[in-house]
Amino acid sequence: MARDVSDTTPIGARSELVEWIASGEKPREAWRLGTEHEKIPFYTADASPVPYEGSRGIRALLDGLQARTGWEPILENDRPIGLADETDGGAISLEPGGQFELSGAPLETLHDTARETAQHLADAKAVGEGLGLGFLTLGMSPLWTRAQTPVMPKARYRIMTDYMPKVGSLGLDMMYRTSTVQVNMDYASEADMVKKLRVSLALQPVAAAIFANSPFTDGKPNGYLSMRSAIWLDTDRDRTGMMAFAFEDGFGYERYVDWVLDVPMYFVKRDETYHDVAGSSFRDLFAGRHPRLPGERATRSDWANHVSTVFPEVRLKRYLEMRGADVGNLEHIVALSAFWTGLLYDETALDGAWELVKGWTAQERERLRAAVPTQALKARIAGRSVQDVARDALALARTGLQRRGYRDDSGRDETRHLAYADEIVASGRTQAERLLELYHGEWNGSVLPAFKECVF
Template sequence: MARDSSDPTPIESRHELVEFIARGCRPADEWRLGTEHEKIPFYRNGHGPVPYAGDNGIRALLDGLARRTGWEPITEGDMPIGLFDPVGGGAISLEPGGQFELSGAPLRTVHETRAELESHLADVKAVAEPLGIAFLTLGMSPLWTRGETPVMPKGRYRIMSAYMPKVGQLGLDMMFRTATVQVNLDFGSEADMVRKLRVSLALQPLATALFANSPFTEGRPNGFLSARSNIWRDTDADRTGMLAFAFEDGMGFERYVDWMLDVPTYFVKRGDTYHDVAGRSFRDLLEGRMPGLEGERATLSDWANHLSTVFPEVRLKQFLEMRGSDAGPVPMLLAEPALWAGLLYDRNALDAAWDIVRGWSAEERQALRDAAPVQGLAATIRGRSLRDIGREVMALARAGLKARAFRDDAGEDETRYLDPLDAILARGLTQAEDLLVLWEGQWGRSVEPAFGKCVF
C-alpha cells in the first residue's frame, strides 16, 4: 500500500469525487507503467520472521536504505515506516506483516521497470545481507503462523486489524502473510477506462493462474495453487471481488464513485492521528456527520485514502491497478507489466481481448475467479481452459508489445518479458505445482528448502 495522502483541500460535493478520478485521463503518449511488488523478509539463520525493532530489524533495514539511496524517510510519529524517492517518484512501504514493498515510479517501458527493479534489489541486498536478512519470492509466507508474524507500527493497520475479523475469516491472513505483484496503467478517457477495466477484470483469473505461487501455509500444502488469491474471497465482501456492476450499462466514473461512497470507511486521518471510523460510510464524512468527527468535512486526502482501501480484483483510482497475481521471482515481476501493457496499451489487442470475454456472464466470471486459485490453468469457462485462453491472450499481448516497439540497448523489444508466461502455458504447470512436486519429493515434505530456493 502506498503512503497516505496529505492533501487538505475540502470536498463539497459528489461531483468533485468524480472529477478527482477523471483527472487520471491522459493522452496515449503519456501512458506509463507503475509496477509494485511485495517480498517477505526472513532471517537466513533459522528462517524466522523479521520484526520492526532491533539492530537487525526492519527499521534498521529502512535506515540503511535511506543512507544508501538518499531516499527520504516516511515517518509515523518518530518511526520510519517507508522511504520516498523525491526525484523519481518511487517509494518503499511496509505491509502489515513486514512485507517490503517497492511502489515503482511511473515509467514508460518494461525495460525501464527492469532497470528500476535491478537497482532496487541491489540496494536492498547490500543493506540486508549484513543484517542477515533475505527475502522470499513466494506469494504467501510458507511457514510461520499468524501469531508468529510480526506487526508493523502503522496506525491504519491497527484499525484494519481490529475490523477485519468482523467482516471475513481470512482478512488478517491477507494483511500479514501474503505478497503480490501489481501494475498500474493509465487510461485516455472514461470510455477507455471502462473497456480496460472490463477486459482486465474478466482476465484477472488468468493472471491468478499464470502467477500462482502460494501453495504452502504453516509448513504444509494448503490445498491451493494461489492461497493468496483465495484469501481475498473471504476477506471483506464489501470491498473485494469482480465488480459485476462494471459490466452493466452506464458504467463510468460516477458509477464507481457511487459504489465507493457506500464501501465502509476504515479511518479518517487528521495530522498524525488515525481516527477509527471503521464500518461507517464515506457519505457520513462527506455530509459532516461522521460519528465522533461531527462537523469535520471530507478532504481530497480522505478520498484518496479511501480509494486505496478497497481491494477488488482491479482497482480504479486515477489509474487502473491489476491485483490478481502472486509475487514471484524477478522474471515474473517483469512479466506482470509486460502482460497488461501488451493487452491494454494497444487498441487492436484490447479490442481482440474484449472479443474473447465480452460474452461471459457475471456468474461465469465469478465461477472462473473462484476456480483459478484451486485449479490454476485447468479452470474452465464455457468449456475452454485457462491454459487454452491463455495461449490466445498471450499472442495478443505479444502483438501489442511488438506494436509498442520499445527496444532496449540490445535492440530487443518488450516481448522478451512474456517468455516465462509462455513457458508456463507450454508446460501447463504453474510455479505452485512445481513447488508441490519439490515438497513431495526432493524437499522431503518440508518447506525449509524454500528459504534457499525461493529467494531474491
C-alpha cells in the same frame, strides 16, 4: 498499501469526487506503467520472521536502504515506515506483516521496469545481507503462523486488524501473510477506462492462474496453488471482488464513485492522528454528520485515502491497478507487467482481449475466480480451459508489445519479458505445482528449502 496523503481542501460536491478520478486521464504519449511488488523478509540463519525493531530488524533495513539510495524517509510517530524517491516518484513501504514493498516510479517501457526492479532488488539484497536477511519470492508466507508473524507500527494497520475479523475469516491472513505483484496503468478517457477495466477484471483470474505461487502455509501444502487468491474470496466482500456492476450499461466514473461511497470506511486522518471509524459511512462524513467526528467534513485527502482502502480485483484511482497476481522472482514480476502492458496499451490487442472475454457472464467470471486458486490453468470458463484462454491472451499481448516497438540496448523488443509466462502456459505447469513437486520429492516434506531456493 498506498501512502496516506494530506490535502485539507474540503469537498463541496459529489462531482468533485468524479473529477478527482477523471483528472487521471492522460494522452497516449503520456501513458506510463508502475510496477509494485511485495516480498517477505526472513533471517537467513534460521528462517525466522523479522520484527520491526532491533539492530537487524525492518527499521534497520529501512535505515540501510536510505543511506544507500538517498531516498527520503516516510515517518509515522517519528519512526520510519517507508522511503520516497522524490526525484522519480518511486517509494518503499511496509505491509502489515513486514512485507517489503517497492512501488515503482511511472516508467515508459518494460525495459525500464526491469532495470528499476533489478536495481531495487540489488539494493535490498546488499543491505539485507549485512543484516542477515533474505527475501522470499512466494505469494504467501510458507512457514510462520499468524501469531508468529510480526506487526508493523502503522496506525491504519491497527484499525484494519481490529475490523477484519468482523467482515471475513481470512482478512488478517491477507494483511499479514501474503505478497503480491501489481502493475498500474493509465487511461485516456472515460470510455478507455471502462474498456480497460472490463477486460482486466475478466482476465484477472487468468493472470492469477498463470502466476500462481502460494502453495504453502504453516509449514505444509495448503491445498491451493494460489492460497493468496483463495484468501481474497473471504476478505471483506464489501470492498473486494469482480465488480459485476462494471459490466452494466452506463458504467463509468460516477457509478464507481457511488460504489466507493458505500464501501465502509476504516479511518479518517487528521494531521498525524488516525481516527478509527471502521464500518462507518463516507457519505456521513461527506455530509458533515459523521457520528464519531461531529462537525468534520470530508476533504480531498479523506477521499484519496478512502479510495485506497477498497480492494477489488482491479482498482480505479487516477489510474488502474491490476491486483490479481502472486509475487515471484524478477522475471515473474516483469512478466506480469508485460502481460498487462501488451494487452491494454495497444488498441488492437485491447480489442482482441475484449472479443476474448465479452461473452462471459458475471456468474462465469465469479465461478472462474473461485476455481483458479485450486485449479489454476486447469480451471475452465465458457467451455475452455484457462490454459487455452491464457495462450490467446499472451498472443495478443505479444503482438501489442511488438507494435509498441520499444527496444532495449541490445535491440530486443518488450516481448522478451513475456518469456516467463510463455513457458508456464506452454507447459501447463505453474510455479506452485513445481514447488509442490519439490516438496514431495527432494525437499522431503519440508518447506525449509524454500528459504534457500525461493529467494531474490
